[in-house]
Amino acid sequence: MKVYKLTDSKGQTKNETQWGEGISHEVSGIGELCSSGFIHYYSDPYLAGIFNLIHANFVNPKLWEAEAEGIIKSDKGLKYGCQKLTTLKEIPLPILTTTQLSAFAILCSIEVYKEKSYVVWANNWLIGKDRSA
Numbered sequence: 001m002k003v004y005k006l007t008d009s010k011g012q013t014k015n016e017t018q019w020g021e022g023i024s025h026e027v028s029g030i031g032e033l034c035s036s037g038f039i040h041y042y043s044d045p046y047l048a049g050i051f052n053l054i055h056a057n058f059v060n061p062k063l064w065e066a067e068a069e070g071i072i073k074s075d076k077g078l079k080y081g082c083q084k085l086t087t088l089k090e091i092p093l094p095i096l097t098t099t100q101l102s103a104f105a106i107l108c109s110i111e112v113y114k115e116k117s118y119v120v121w122a123n124n125w126l127i128g129k130d131r132s133a
Contacts, residue, residue, distance in 0.1 A: 003041040003068045004048045009060040019087045029071030029083035038081025063093040
């Protein structure tokens, strides 16, 4: 399964785990997602960019196209973990615009906040009809 792995500028993650073209790591697949039993990855390059700030907070991160194998766990689609991950090649990290980040925030908000006038405004903002604050 094609997935995406973020690393720091040296190609490393937690505990100086080194990643690079053709490098694989395998763990037990036992325990919680945020434990030593799973290797984190993202399902989409844009999500990797969005969530870097709250998950890893890498400065000048590298993004890798990767392959996930074995036992898979999901954090409601925010991030995933697998038992074995192989980084295949480095790819450009998408540049996220303020409009894209705002749209993502609005989409998240309407999943939990259902007040009618807000949802109408949010949907109008998303289609470009009303971009008021």
